[in-house]
Amino acid sequence: MEDTILKVVNFSAFFGTNQILKSINMEFPKKKVIAMMGPSGCGKTTFIRCINRMHELNHDATTDGSIFLHEEDIYDMLPIFLRRRIGMVFQRPNPFPTMSIFENVIAGYSLNGIKLKKAEKEQVVEDSLTKAALWNEVKDSLHRRGTFLSGGQQQRLCIARAIAMKPEILLLDEPTSALDPISTHNIEELLLDLKNDYTIIIVTHNMQQASRVSDRTAFFYLGDLVEYDETQSIFTKPKEIRTQNYITGRFG
Amino acid sequence: MKEQKRTLNARIISDFIFNGLVLLISAACAVPLILILYFIVSKGLSSISWTFLTNIPKPVGETGGGILNAIIGSLILVVMASVIAIPIAVIIGVYIAENRNTRVAKLARFSAEILQGVPSIVIGIIGYIWVVRTFGGFSAISGSIALAIMMLPVIVRTTEETVSLIPGSIKEAALALGVPYYKTMLSIIIPSGFSGIMTGIIISVARVAGETAPLLLTSFGNPFISTDPTKPIASLPQLIFNYAMSPYQSWKDQAWGAAFVLLTWILLISLLSKFLTRRWKIQF
Numbered sequence: 001m002e003d004t005i006l007k008v009v010n011f012s013a014f015f016g017t018n019q020i021l022k023s024i025n026m027e028f029p030k031k032k033v034i035a036m037m038g039p040s041g042c043g044k045t046t047f048i049r050c051i052n053r054m055h056e057l058n059h060d061a062t063t064d065g066s067i068f069l070h071e072e073d074i075y076d077m078l079p080i081f082l083r084r085r086i087g088m089v090f091q092r093p094n095p096f097p098t099m100s101i102f103e104n105v106i107a108g109y110s111l112n113g114i115k116l117k118k119a120e121k122e123q124v125v126e127d128s129l130t131k132a133a134l135w136n137e138v139k140d141s142l143h144r145r146g147t148f149l150s151g152g153q154q155q156r157l158c159i160a161r162a163i164a165m166k167p168e169i170l171l172l173d174e175p176t177s178a179l180d181p182i183s184t185h186n187i188e189e190l191l192l193d194l195k196n197d198y199t200i201i202i203v204t205h206n207m208q209q210a211s212r213v214s215d216r217t218a219f220f221y222l223g224d225l226v227e228y229d230e231t232q233s234i235f236t237k238p239k240e241i242r243t244q245n246y247i248t249g250r251f252g
Numbered sequence: 253m254k255e256q257k258r259t260l261n262a263r264i265i266s267d268f269i270f271n272g273l274v275l276l277i278s279a280a281c282a283v284p285l286i287l288i289l290y291f292i293v294s295k296g297l298s299s300i301s302w303t304f305l306t307n308i309p310k311p312v313g314e315t316g317g318g319i320l321n322a323i324i325g326s327l328i329l330v331v332m333a334s335v336i337a338i339p340i341a342v343i344i345g346v347y348i349a350e351n352r353n354t355r356v357a358k359l360a361r362f363s364a365e366i367l368q369g370v371p372s373i374v375i376g377i378i379g380y381i382w383v384v385r386t387f388g389g390f391s392a393i394s395g396s397i398a399l400a401i402m403m404l405p406v407i408v409r410t411t412e413e414t415v416s417l418i419p420g421s422i423k424e425a426a427l428a429l430g431v432p433y434y435k436t437m438l439s440i441i442i443p444s445g446f447s448g449i450m451t452g453i454i455i456s457v458a459r460v461a462g463e464t465a466p467l468l469l470t471s472f473g474n475p476f477i478s479t480d481p482t483k484p485i486a487s488l489p490q491l492i493f494n495y496a497m498s499p500y501q502s503w504k505d506q507a508w509g510a511a512f513v514l515l516t517w518i519l520l521i522s523l524l525s526k527f528l529t530r531r532w533k534i535q536f
Contacts, residue, residue: 054428084430094421097534098443108429111439147535158425165429 345411
C-alpha cells in the first residue's frame, strides 16, 4: 500500500489474562477515513486506544506486537509525545469545564508548556474552530465556558481542541453516539473535510455511518480482525461469512 | 363501615401527631444555637469597643485593655496551620481518589478517619511531646502544627470526595492531548474540583479557629503581641478560656466579648464558603 502512515504488526492486547485483541495485522493509508466496525465488546475501542497508548492507563492492561507510526514503533516512544501526534476525540464530549472556548482550543499548547504569542494563539484558535465547522457559531462568545455549548457543539469543540495540535492521525471513538441526528450529520460532513489534512480512524457501531464517511472499513469480531478492505467492497461483496452476517443484520 | 371510618380517623390523627413531633424536634435543633447566640451577643456586645479590638490586655488589677494580641495570634496560628495542612491534605485526597484500591490509599483513608476521631487534647499532648519538647519551648509553630493535624482529615475527605466526582473523561481528555499526568492533576483536576476543595478548607479553618485544647500545651498564650513563630503566641479561644476561669469580673466580661469576636469571625468564614461554592461551582 502506498503512503502508509500506520502499520500494525501481530498486535495483541490484554486486560489481565483476558485477551481483547488477537494478533491484529493491518495498514492505514494516509489522509483517508478508516472505520472500525463491529458489535460491542469486539475490541475496536481497545484497538484505537492502543494506537495512542491510552489503553495503558488501565493498570492491568498489557500489549504484545508492534504498531509503527511511519517507521517508528509507538511503544518505543514516550506516550506524552505520541499523544501530541495522534489526537483523540471521545464518545462523550469532554471540554475542560474550567476553561473558556478559546482556552479549550489552545489547551494542548498551554498545558504542555508550549509558548505561543497572542497573535499565534488567535490564529490557532480561529483555524481550528474553522476546520471544526464551529467558528461561525462561537466567534462572538470565545470567552464563555465551553460547557455552555450544546452537545454537538461541544463535540466539535473537542475536535477543534484535538486538531489544534496538528496531529498526523485523529482517532474518534464513536464520536456521534451521544449526539442527535443533526449534530451527527454535521460531524460526518466535517470528517469528509478533515481528511484532506489528517488520517482519521473512527470507531462506530453504526454501519450506515461507516459506509457514509469511510474510505476503508475494518470489521472486528471477538478480538479478531475479520475483514479489512475498501468500504465499498466490504458492504457490497464481503469475503467473509461473518462480515456478511453482520452487515445483513443477522447478529450484532 | 363505621369501624373502618374510626380507624381511618385514628390514622389521620396519629399521622398528624407524628408529623408535628418530627417538626418540633427538628426545630428544637435551632434552640441551642439561638441560646448560644443570645448569650454571647447580649453579654459580649457590651464589651466590644474600638479600644477592646485595638489594645492588648492591661496588667492584672487595671481595668480596660483589649484582645488585639489574641486576634493577631489566632490569625497567625490559623494561617500557618493552613499553609502546612492544605498542600499535604489536598495531595493525599487526590492520591486516594486516583488510586482508590491501592494499599497506600486504603491506609491513608483509614488514618484520616481515625485522626478525625482523635480528641483535640490528645493532639495537643502530641504537639507538646513532638514539637515543644524537641525544640525546647512553647511556640506559635507548635500550635500551628497541632491545628494543622486537626485540619488534615477534613480536607483529605472533602478533596477525595470532590475529585472522585469529576468525570474520568475530563482526565482522559487532558492525557490524550499529551499532557503529563502531574500537569493534568494540577491544571485540570484540582481546578475542576476547586469549589469542593475550598469548602473543605473553609470548614476546617472554621473548626480549628475555635480550638482551645491543642493550643494550651503548644502555643501557650502571650499577653503581648507576638509575630515570632518560635515564641509563645496568644489566641482567641485560649484567651476566652483563661479569662472565663479568672476571678475578675472585668476579665469575665472580656471573655464574652472575645467569644463574640470569635463567633462573628467563624460566621463570616461560613458565609464566605457558601458564597464561594456557589460562585465557583463548575458544571460538567
